[in-house]
Amino acid sequence: MGDQIEYKNVETKIAEPDASSTFESYRAIGYSMETAVADIIDNSISANASSIWVDYEWKGPNTILSILDDGVGMNNDELVQAMRPGSKNPLDPRSAEDLGRFGLGLKTASLSQSRKFTVISKAHNGQPNMWCWDLDYVNKVETWSMIKYCPDANKWLSKVDDLSAGTCVLWWDMDRLTKDTVEDSQESKDNFLTVMEDVKIHLSMVFHKFIEDGLTIKVRNRKIESWDPFMLGYGGLQTKPESKFQNKKVSIKGFVLPHRSKLSPEDYNYGKGPKDSWTAHQGFYVYRKKRLLVAGDWLGLFKREVHYDLCRVQINLPNDVDEEWQIDIKKSIARPPAKYIDHITSIAKDVRNQALEVYRHKGKVLRRKLSKEQFLPLWEERIRHGKRFYKINRFHPLIIELYSNAKENKGDIEKVLQFIEETVPIPLITLKENENEQPHGQPFEGLDHSNIKETMQKLYEVFRESGMNDERAKGRILNTEPYNYYPEYIEFLKN
Ligand SMILES: Nc1ncnc2c1ncn2[C@@H]1O[C@H](COP(=O)(O)OP(=O)(O)O)[C@@H](O)[C@H]1O
Numbered sequence: 271m272g273d274q275i276e277y278k279n280v281e282t283k284i285a286e287p288d289a290s291s292t293f294e295s296y297r298a299i300g301y302s303m304e305t306a307v308a309d310i311i312d313n314s315i316s317a318n319a320s321s322i323w324v325d326y327e328w329k330g331p332n333t334i335l336s337i338l339d340d341g342v343g344m345n346n347d348e349l350v351q352a353m354r355p356g357s358k359n360p361l362d363p364r365s366a367e368d369l370g371r372f373g374l375g376l377k378t379a380s381l382s383q384s385r386k387f388t389v390i391s392k393a394h395n396g397q398p399n400m401w402c403w404d405l406d407y408v409n410k411v412e413t414w415s416m417i418k419y420c421p422d423a424n425k426w427l428s429k430v431d432d433l434s435a436g437t438c439v440l441w442w443d444m445d446r447l448t449k450d451t452v453e454d455s456q457e458s459k460d461n462f463l464t465v466m467e468d469v470k471i472h473l474s475m476v477f478h479k480f481i482e483d484g485l486t487i488k489v490r491n492r493k494i495e496s497w498d499p500f501m502l503g504y505g506g507l508q509t510k511p512e513s514k515f516q517n518k519k520v521s522i523k524g525f526v527l528p529h530r531s532k533l534s535p536e537d538y539n540y541g542k543g544p545k546d547s548w549t550a551h552q553g554f555y556v557y558r559k560k561r562l563l564v565a566g567d568w569l570g571l572f573k574r575e576v577h578y579d580l581c582r583v584q585i586n587l588p589n590d591v592d593e594e595w596q597i598d599i600k601k602s603i604a605r606p607p608a609k610y611i612d613h614i615t616s617i618a619k620d621v622r623n624q625a626l627e628v629y630r631h632k633g634k635v636l637r638r639k640l641s642k643e644q645f646l647p648l649w650e651e652r653i654r655h656g657k658r659f660y661k662i663n664r665f666h667p668l669i670i671e672l673y674s675n676a677k678e679n680k681g682d683i684e685k686v687l688q689f690i691e692e693t694v695p696i697p698l699i700t701l702k703e704n705e706n707e708q709p710h711g712q713p714f715e716g717l718d719h720s721n722i723k724e725t726m727q728k729l730y731e732v733f734r735e736s737g738m739n740d741e742r743a744k745g746r747i748l749n750t751e752p753y754n755y756y757p758e759y760i761e762f763l764k765n
């Protein structure tokens with residue numbers, strides 16, 4: 271760090287942030303409406319709320335969104351402190367249940383959606399107080415000054431006063447969503463309502479553990495049901511034992527969700543979750559306390575592939591590892607510390623393999639059942655003058671297809687196949703296999719599989735047209751190279 275600085279001997283100069291431009295830059299943190307509302311609800315939960323009411327009524331540019339809670343509330347001094355940007359130091363320890371971190375969320379989340387927001391709060395046995403950040407006013411006076419204002423103030427003050435304690439956050443002038451809209455435009459209204467629908471779905475997911483433990487979140491007076499990514503209690507669910515790392519602070523637990531054949535169509539749809547897709551929901555689920563931060567992401571460690579659809583891995587963080595896990599202000603990103611990546615990867619691999627087994631199970635059963643069907647390899651061994659050679663199987667269905675569509679090219683194709691067969695680099699393969707430096711991959715490993723799926727579908731159609739029933743056609747495909755490596759894809763064959 272170099273020399274110790276004797277600050278008292280050094281000249282100093284105050285360089286205060288400019289209020290207006292600081293606030294404007296807060297607007298660019300990248301919240302969506304969903305993540306912004308969730309960040310406000312985090313505060314309600316940290317304040318011990320048992321009920322939270324989200325409300326809105328479409329009024330074009332005059333639409334107000336309110337988030338009311340029955341938590342411990344704040345007196346006037348606490349409210350003013352809460353409204354300060356950086357109201358708490360991120361380096362200060364937090365109580366274990368606190369979902370906050372930077373002392374910014376209330377301000378940054380609110381301003382990400384609105385140019386003006388008011389917070390009304392009432393502590394036990396107190397009066398409701400209110401303060402508002404209005405970016406137009408801040409810009410005008412160029413100071414960090416709030417105003418005591420709220421549209422329709424009496425209505426909202428009495429809503430808070432009806433509770434023994436609580437807080438209401440009101441976003442008005444929601445320019446991001448309602449600017450230049452008119453109240454009676456059906457299109458704008460529908461657009462707004464779609465966003466609100468997304469908010470609901472998001473809340474049902476990120477707060478599912480709280481909802482399961484009794485928290486009530488109502489949106490326009492309708493209770494939000496939780497969405498459980500792990501489908502606990504559903505038949506066919508496989509759970510791996512939980513293990514701990516990072517000084518036993520962090521836990522990880524794998525889940526292999528039930529195969530489609532074990533679920534009713536309704537339950538299968540439930541599993542598709544807010545993103546409406548099993549594939550989009552595979553991956554890690556990172557929780558900070560009970561709050562879900564990351565919902566189905568391989569965190570850059572693996573690729574999303576359809577055959578891992580049943581794999582979901584839960585990671586639970588306490589709230590004092592934020593820095594190591596690089597939790598961002600919006601609480602939508604988490605990154606594992608470098609030194610635990612190998613550990614996490616090896617656990618996840620294990621769960622992924624198990625999920626793959628389950629996913630493939632049906633296809634494998636079918637393959638076994640019809641294994642007396644002739645196996646159709648793409649390559650065959652032949653002996654010529656006492657020596658080994660490898661030839662492409664002319665009875666492989668893809669080759670038959672190729673020839674039957676070939677017309678006058680037949681001779682050329684035959685020539686090229688022969689050249690390939692005669693120059694298979696067997697000595698090189700043997701040498702490498704013995705050196706065993708890199709394991710050789712299985713067919714189509716790491717490649718796009720659309721070719722496999724497409725040709726599989728085509729073969730299926732050819733087999734069906736030739737009079738085979740569904741099961742035989744599938745069994746035959748599963749006994750044909752390279753489809754035998756990917757039994758899961760028979761799920762996608764269309765009649
Ligand atoms: N709904 C609420 N009820 C009670 N206190 C609140 C509420 N919202 C915010 N606060 C107070 O305001 C502070 C600042 O909130 P915020 O800007 O979200 O930062 P953080 O959550 O990181 O502390 C909180 O630490 C809390 O003390």
Ligand SMILES: [Mg+2]
Nearest residue numbers: 313370375376
């Ligand atoms: Mg907060």
